[in-house]
Amino acid sequence: MWTDGQHEWRELSGRSRISTAAGTGHYVHVDRPDLAIKAIQRVTAQATPRW
Template sequence: MWTDGRHEWRALSCRSGISVAAGSGHYVHVDRPDLAIKAIQRVTAQATRRW
C-alpha cells in the first residue's frame, strides 16, 4: 500500500523524487543526517534555479 501511494504522490510533480533511507527508522534526520542534508540541498537548488 505504501509503495503504491508514494508513486501516486510522485506523479503529481515533474520535480519530485523518492528516496529510500536504508538503515533508518522514522527519524531519518537523526539516523541518516547525510540523506536529510542532500534532500534539503536538492530542494534549495531547485528553488533557486531560474526556469
C-alpha cells in the same frame, strides 16, 4: 499499498523523487542527517534563481 500511495504522490510533480534509506527508522533526519541535508540542498538549488 503504502508504496503505491507514495508513487501516486510522486506523479504530482516532475521534480519529485522517492528515496529509500536502508538501515534507518522513521526519523531519517536523525539516523542519516547526511541524506536529509542533501535532499534539502537539492530542493533549495531548484528553487534558487540562477542569474
